[in-house]
Amino acid sequence: MNKNFKKPVILLLVSFLTLSLLFSFATKNDKLFAIAKNLDIFASLVRELDSYYVDEINADELVTIGINAMLEELDPYTEFIPEENSDDFRMMTTGEYAGVGALIGNRIGSNMILMPYKGFPAQSAGLRIGDEILKVDTVNVVNSLTSDISKLLKGPANTNVFVQVKRGTDTISVNLTRKKIVISNVPFYGKLDDQTGYIKLSDFTTNAASDVRNALVDLKSQGITRLVLDVRDNPGGILKEAVDIVNLFVPKGKEVVRTIGKLENVNSVYKTTKSPVDKDIPMVVLINERSASAAEIVAGALQDYDRAVLIGRRTFGKGLVQTTVPLSYNAQVKITTAKYYIPSGRCIQAIDYSQENRDENGNSISIPDSLRKEFKTKNGRIVLDGAGIEPDQKTESKSFAPITYSLVARNLVFEYGNKFFLENEMISNPRDFVVTDEIYADFVASLEGKDYDYTTYVEKTLDDLEKYALREKFFDDIKPTIEDLKKKVSHNKEQDLITFKFEIKEALREELVSRYYFQQGIVEASLVNDEDVIAALGILSNPAEINRVLTASAK
Known part of the structure; x- marks a missing residue:
């Protein structure tokens, strides 16, 4: 349909529908009448702006802005999803899309591959982190937006796409066949020592519970007798996956979470439905301020049943349930319809979820205990609602020196990763690889003449x-x-390179490991000096301490 014709037709339809609502509900319900009246005013306003405003207006854009402004008055999670964003929304919720399997972004002024996912077309064809994208099919994308390149790379499964990249001084061309990409929710699992297994759970998209189950079964076959489940930085996702993950460690028939809202049809109780894989293995769950939603349900339910010791920092506090409702013209709206309540009866939602009362990282500002209600775990331990999930053993968040931030933010660590990868065909495995003094000296030399000044x-x-x-x-x-x-x-950059050598080496180590071992390698490499992991190993090696923490006397 002609765009100029489509716009007034849509506005007339909106006016017709709202007038119909006016006549239908005016005598029946004052609230519905108010809604219909204001819809009619809104449609009339847009129509008059389109007719009389001095410049041409974009009706779609104005209406979208109006919708988003309205939803911002409610909560941070009620969201309008226009038709053109539906594919991205599906990928976020399912972890599935059809493409080449690579994360791309802009670094040092160029569009580059930032992470090829192992086992998918980009990685299989030999594309690597730091490859500058020059062309997709016949389109020169050197000066294109990253989002536009992403759209070109995606497409129906089993279709072909030509990609040309620059690596150092070489130009590399590959023909890729797009595949259905299903990103694993468990980027890494393995053994921390002879007895302790570790599972990194990064998302709750489709198959999250299956991914964790497979990892757990494999680790048990390797002889582990204790487990660390890491949900730090996990933003959550599908509720059913959270319930099924709890079910891996909790007996059949136990309540995991219930949802309570305004309408009866959103009120539900979710219980475990299967026999667990292991209901006795000593466990630690790692959490932090970026563990949210489904991650909080898993951590909170395991805490409420005194099934695991939680180590880390207070979680985000996102206990609102969203339901996706279809709208006209293939648009959707994600509406908050209920709240989550975990087995003890507490709600994990922060008392005040307005954006004004969150810090620069999006975390809720501390809530006084006097505003929070007390609940009890299975063993009688006191737990509080209204501010996410509190750990049983708190650790401090990791902070970095300004020089480290500057080197990373200015992509100087990333640039050195490109240089190192071109000069070194391979490195040792992620846990054993170290940034030697020779490598560090080479990195420092690469900084010559480059700007990385900062303010302490x-x-x-x-x-x-x-x-x-x-x-x-x-x-x-x-x-x-x-x-x-x-x-x-007054800081001295040269001295800071010596003073903060250890943490700069750690940043370099993870960057270099990523070039050879991808996302899995980054996780594995980070475990070596991870304070939370060290704390988890400490408590898991002491059964008496676990018992003390998980009993009422611990509080």
């Missing part, structure tokens, strides 16, 4: 103090002191 936290504080002193007319009195402090704390 103390320097910024002194700058702020100077501004306030000038504003409040105290500067002359404290000027000598401020200048003396600035001299003492």
Whole structure:
């Protein structure tokens, strides 16, 4: 249909429907009348803007902005999904799409492959991290948006796509056959020591429970007698997968979560339906501030049944249920319809989920315990609602020096990864590989002439103090002191490269490992000096301590 013809037709249809609502409900329900009236006003407004506004307007864009602004007044998770975004939404919820199996993005001014997924067309054809994408089929994409390149790479399964990339000074061309891409929810599992298994669960898309089950069964066949389940940085996903994962460790017939909302048809109780794989194996679940939704259900349910010790930091606090409802013209809306309640009866949703009351990382600001209700686990331990899931053993979040942030943010670590990969055909396995002093010296040499300046936290504080002193007319009195402090704390990049050598080496190590062992290698390499993993190994090696933590006397 002609676009210019389609727009007024849509507006007329909206007006007709809203007028019909007006006449149908005016005498029946004041609330429905108010909805119909305001819909009619909205449609009239857009129609008049289209007719009289001095410049041409984009009705689709204006309406979408209006819809999104309206939904922002409700909660962060009620979301409008226009037709053109439906494929991306399906991939987020199912983990499935048809394409070449590679994450792409813009680095150092070029569109590059950031991660080829192991076993899929891009990786199988030899494409690697850092390959600059030059052409897709006949389209030159050097100056294209990453999102546009992504669309070109995707397509129906079993269709062909030509890709040309630049690697160093070489130009490489490959013909790929698109495949249905199903990204594993378990990017890595393995043994931390002879007795301890480890499973990294990164998502809750389709087959998450099956992925965890397969990993658990394999680890048990290798003789593990204890387990670490890692749901840190897991944003959640499909509820059923969360229930089935809990069922791997909890007997049949146990309640995992219930949903309670305004309408009766959204109220449900979800219980375990199968015999568990192992209901006795000592467990630790790792959580952090970016563990959300289904990840919180798994961690919270296992905590409520005193089935696992939780180590890490308080979770995100996302306990709202979304239901996807189809709209006209193939659009959809994801509506919050209920809240999650785990076995103890507590709700994992943060008391205040408005964006204004979250920090710069999206985490809810601390909620006073006086506003939270007490509940009890199976063994009688006190747990609180209203702010996500609290760990049984808290660890501190990892922080990095400003120089490390600068080197990573300015893609200097990434650039060195490209250089190193071109010069070294292979490295040892992810756990054994170390960034030697020779490699580190080569990295430092690669920084020559490159900008990676930064401001330390103390320097910024002194700058702020100077501004306030000038504003409040105290500067002359404290000027000598401020200048003396600035001299003492003034950072030296060369010295910082020595002082923070260990953590810069760790950033380099993960980057270099990713070139040879992909996503799986990054996870495995990160475990070596992981404080949470070290804490998990400590408690799992002490059955008496596990028993102490999981009993009421622990609180």
